[in-house]
Amino acid sequence: QQQVKQSPQSLIVQKGGISIINCAYENTAFDYFPWYQQFPGKGPALLIAIRPDVSEKKEGRFTISFNKSAKQFSLHIMDSQPGDSATYFCAASRGSSNTGKLIFGQGTTLQVKP
């Protein structure tokens, strides 16, 4: 119940294409869903996040789509660029808790080809 399942494990996209990464969760107590971007040798950086009271959130080329009934959420990267090549982690937490412990997905390695 504490798991967050992420797919695909790796993804190759041409420059200008759309990258889509999917995550699914089971624990309905989760109420905060961030996405992190991590470059090799760096710490994860918060990219975008959503709460389940909205079905979509967009920031620049990055969009989260959220389906509460299906307990799924996805990251869409529009007009993918080589600089987007990184590992992406979805996560979930009970944002209302004092400590906000994150449960991470397994990660997706994205390669954007020029």
Added chain:
Amino acid sequence: DAMVIQNPRYQVTQFGKPVTLSCSQTLNHNVMYWYQQKSSQAPKLLFHYYDKDFNNEADTPDNFQSRRPNTSFCFLDIRSPGLGDAAMYLCATKGTFGGTDTQYFGPGTRLTVL
């Protein structure tokens, strides 16, 4: 400006030789986290502090200890590093993103065990 600072960025130690990694945060938040991340894996939570209240994850080995002398600083002590402890160690704290508390990660310390 960096919100979470980790030192050193790279640490080499010998098998069984104690090592200490340090973390400081400028957000003055009462929660701090230590994660272990191995290659191609998601970050794995080792423990966290809520103020001075230490919370160990159930599967964190006894070999890993932590100290938090004040709000800003936190240390990870590995008492007898084994080859399997070679990893990236990430420190994180909480901050506000879009009106919601979320986790911010430091750049990590890459630990090599010889």
